[in-house]
Structure formats: structure tokens, C-alpha cells
Amino acid sequence: MRGKLRGASRRRVGIVAGLFGLAVLVQAAVVMAGGSSHATGQVAASGSAPVAMAGPSGRVFVGHSYKNDVSPALGTIPALPLKAAPEREAASNPRIGRHRDAADPVVQRTQAPASMPAPTLNFDGIPFPGVGCNCAPPDTNGEAGATQYVQIVNEGFQVFSKSTGASLYGPAGIATLWSGFGGVCQSAGDGDPVVLYDQIANRWIISQFAGTSVPTDECIAVSTTSDATGTWFRYGYHLGSNFFDYPKLAVWPDAYYMSMNVFNSSGTAFLGPQPFAFNRSAMLSGSPGTFVTTGITGGSSEEAYLPADLDGSTLPSAGAPESFVEWPNGGAYRIYHFHVDFGTPSNSTFTLFATPAAAGFTQLCPTTRACVPEPNGSTVDAIADRMMFRAAYRNFGDHESLVTNYTVSSGGVAGIRWIELRNVTTGPVAVFQQSTYQPDTTWRWMGSAAMDASGDLALGFSASSATTVPQLRYAGRLVGDPLNQLAQGEATLFAGAGSQTATSNRWGDYSDLTIDPVDDCTFWYTNEYYPAGSSQFNWRTRIGSFKFPTCGGPPPPPPPPPPPPPPPPPPPPPPPPPPPPGPVSQITGTGATCSQFSAGTAITLSTVRYTARNGRIRSPNPSAFDYWVRVNAAAGSNTVVISQAITTGNFSTLFGLGSGSAVDNPACAVVSGATFTAASGNGTFTVRWTAPSAGTYYIGVRLSTSAVNRKPVPNPPTVHYSFSTGGVTGSTSGIDLSQ
16 A cells, blocks of 8 residues: 555565575565655566547546466576665555544444354464565455465465465565566565455466556466466556555456555545456456456545455356445445446446445544554554455345445444445345444454355454554354344454554554355454564564354254243133144256146256366356245244255255245245245244135245355265255155266
């Protein structure tokens, strides 16, 4: 980010050894993030400015990679020579928000009992000086892949084993990845790095901005395999002559999307945010790259926004637009839709889609910026004028969720406003949850939020006060907890040991909470801290993982029943009981109708087919299937619990509810108002409806096949499932899973 500080007291040269004998020369010169530390006269690969064309919603700009190639395997790239560079400080982190304060009606003021799971892994990441940067702040982020965890900071990255935390490569300078590429990507990278894992393609993405005086270029590398230590497709993009700051990237099926905060070329005036879409298909194949942008949005009065980053294996609906969510000035979350068309770029649009209301809040330290206290009397910057990385998107089949967070002032300290938006691509967009987490007088800031496959939410953040050195903590809620509450309490990932001084009070500028793409349940969090006795320019980073025990497994056992009350007086004779539920019929094929089922003509077995990739199930087809339940119901309110206990010889899973479950009356007309609720773990489904009259009713249960995606391929590859629906009584049902 603009304002990354590098220590300017002295120079020194050191050597950081990496795996495969990689050495990276380290320079102790210190400058502000985004400010140049590069010698004059360096050659910059300055591609032509993006070309403007007329589109249906205004101008559309198209740019092309001025160079792309494939790197050698990282272990074969030699260390880059260190070049002398002048020391200077650029402007401090600029304020961009223009918020109007209002009372906060959604504060969580009490701490729930400590029920958060303990860390599974907890280990140190890259320390200061960040390989070749010697910067503050580190801009810490990282993500888990198939077998590795990659962390990236200003201006280095490191590959770790996901199972043990052991280093597999590095730490190495980001510029090492661009060795031999030439231009500013190799010689003038300035940080603000992002690493992502594209779980759709099982590839890594690494990016940082670059420029000879101000960052005008974005350098993006896409791994050729799921191994981050292998070869990479490398791309250099020239975005224009402005100062392009705070790039935040996201994975979406049709593109890699990016938001930028744009300043004039001297970095003195905020011009507004700008969206970009990079041609994902081309970059995955190593073909020349293209980007599309609709230019700066709204001017300097527009607030910063983040693109939605896909989590999980269930993709958004085909052709769904990318959603950008904006920091809520004016009392609303502005949701923009980016429809990109790389074939006919002029058809691309970036339009306002929805403005759901944001609960009021007070902006934290809007003038001083640096107000978060530490025990040594210093304060640090909370960057409370924008959404914090990431805007995590997940498709649950029957709804979409997007979770993110930002820092606010609450109760005289910093609290974290976390939100869950529903149905951001399809609409109507709704604020399903929003709450300010401020349970005591500790200051909490620099958050990152995500949601696992079961809908459990976690929030990682920094915590500090006048008596507590900055710590790494995390809190969360289970999907069944009361709305707007982090009801699982709070845990400490790492307590920290020291306070920061000087360094222009910089902290962050972001942290990162992500989800393991293999089990879709394990959270990985990384953030910065300071060691004991430290002062300026001596940050450390930490990486940890944790998982809610209910995610991906059977539902927890029910609590024991309360003691029985004293016996009441004898009641009057009860009315005759309703008829018991009838037998459960067998599963029918996808697309079967109620009339087919009631007439006994529907088939009795459904087949879900899949492809195998790297030993795991991919692309199950169809995406959902039906089975039908026949019950005898009384007039009025009815409740049926359907148990899903699936057994097979060599493979097992529990399918979740898909979209389209329904209750039909004896005439096969849909009964309005019926509800389907899946218990935690999808072990049972509870169906409730109001029957206008007694009779036979048909329950069509729609199940999603996404639960088998990414599971190891069974041996033999065809599996026959038996569905035990004992919760209703009746026969079993079946489905084939076949390659």
C-alpha cells in the first residue's frame, strides 16, 4: 500500500538461504510501501496504456500483457544481484473514507463462553525484513492449496507443508519469481502482494504492483500446477500513468478480478476506486493475457470496494457476474456487478446492482488514523476506512453468502463490524447478519472473515490495549447459533510479546483468513505481531489453522433432556391421533415428477457421474437429485423427520439439501409455506407444512451432489449407496456414483 515504510537508518547486506540452495540478497534500506526505492535509469517494461472504447454503460478500457512467459522451476532460479537504491519516504497511508457517524444498534457487548477450537497448527511465518524489503507494514496474507500453504509479505514469499508447517521453499523475494522476465516486474516490484489459490483449476496466483517511480503495473504469476515450487506463467500488465494502490485480487470462474484505489501520479489526490478483470482462461494456459476495466468509479467521493473471492467447490450459477462490495458510506452496502466479455470487450459493464442498508456506526480515528493503543504508549493504524481483505463468497445451493468485515469505533475502543450478505449475484441482496464485535474494552482491528462448508463463520483479527501487546486472536459462530452473535467465544492464536514504535504507526495493512480447499472446513489465518523487546522495523508473522468439529461430520449428539416436571393433573381425553407416516418410497431419478411418483411409474435408481482428476472426484453430474417420500398426514400442522444414514462398502458421505425441495398434496400441487431444515452435518432433514386436509402427501427431497466433489476417487470407481430413511420408517433407497 502507498506508505509502506522502509528503515532508513543504515544499510547492510545479508543473505537469506532458501530451499534448493536459493539465496536472496537483503538490503536494509527502508521506504514507505508503494514508494520507490529503485535507482534511476532502470529499464521499465512500459506497455501501452489501455485502449478505450464505447460501451453500453460508458467507456470500457482494454489492456494486454506487454509480456508473458513461463518461468523455470523456482528451485533452479539463481539469486538476483542487489542494486543500490536511494532512501526516501513517500506519503503516509492516505485516508479515503468520508463517513457520517451514526448510532450502532448491532453491537455484541458480551463475550460468549470460550468454545472456539484450539489451533491444529501454529507456527511462525516470514519475519522482518521480509527477504528484500525491510518494510513496514508486512501486508501479511496467505492461503492453503492441495498440500501446501503459501504466505506472502512485502516483498517475499514462502511455501510450507500444509500437514506439518515445515518450510518447503524460501523465504524468497517475490522478484525471484520474475527473474529473467525483465522490466519493472523483475527490477521494480513494490509489494502490496496477494497470493490466492484457484481451487477450480488447482493453481496458485501471486501478484504485486511495480513501477519505476509510482506503481503503474501489476505483475501476476499463475502456477502451471498445484505445486507452488514448480514453474509459473508470468504476466506484466501496464495499467496506466496513475498511482494504482492497494490491489486486491479474487478468483471467479470467468476471470481473476481486482480492485484498486487510484491516486494521481504524484500520490497526492485520491481519484476513486477502479475494477479490473483479467482473462483467467488465457492465464491458465499461458496464452497472452488481456484485462478489461470500466475505469475509475464515481470519482473521489466513491468509497473503496472489494471483489468477491470464491470459496468452496460449488460454483456460482453459469454466467453469474462478479460482485464488488463497497465500504458503507451513506448507510448502505453498494453492490456492483461486473459483467465481463473478453470476446467483445465493449459489452462489458460495471453497474450498481443493490444497496442493502448498513447499520449505523462511528468511524474509528478518522483524522489521526493511528489510534490503537499499545502498552509502550505508541499507537498503530487500524485502516478503518475500507473493507478488510477478503470478501469471501460461497454458494450453498439454496443461497449465496458473502462475508467480510471492517473496523469501527465502539464503546470507546476499536470493534469489528462483520457482515453476511445473501444472494449477491442473483438478488434480492439482503443483509442476513451484521454485528459489531466489541465484547469488552480491548481494541480489535485488522480483521479477516470466512465461512466453512457447513456455514460456520470465523473472524481473525489483531487485539491490543494500553496493557496488552498486539495479539492474534480469532472468534466465531456455528451455523445454528443465534444470528448476529459470535457465540463460540474467542481464542488466542498467538499472544505476541512486544509493541511497535515509530514506522509511521503502520500495522497490517491486511491479514488473511482462508479455507482449506481440500476439506472445505479448516480455517487458515495469518497476521503480524512483534517479538519481546522490539521497536520499529522488527515485525514477525504467524500462521495457524483450526476447524470446527461439526464441519463435514455427523451432527453432534442432542443435549440430555431436562428433569421431568411434577406430574400435572390428569388431562381430558386426547383427540384421536393423526395417522402415522406412511412408508417411504424408493429414490427416483433426477427430474422425476410428483405425478410419476404417485402413479408408480418413476424409476427407482439415480446415477450421479463424475470425472476423476488427480485422484479426486470432480464435476459430479447432475448437480442435484431427488427422492420422494410418501406420508399420510392429518389436517393442520405436520412435521416429518427424514434420516439420511448412508452406508456403503468402501465410500460414504452425507448429501446436503439442494434448491427445489417441495411438499405436494394428493393432487400433486405444491403446498405453499413448506420448510426444509437440514440438521448440522445433514444427518436429518426436518420437513414442516400445513395440510389443508388429511390425506396422502408427497415430499420431494432435493439433494446436492457437491458433497462428493474433491473426495478421493473410490476403488472400485462405481459405488452403490443405500439410503436408510428410518426416521420416517419404510424401505431403503439407492443411488449409483459412477465414473
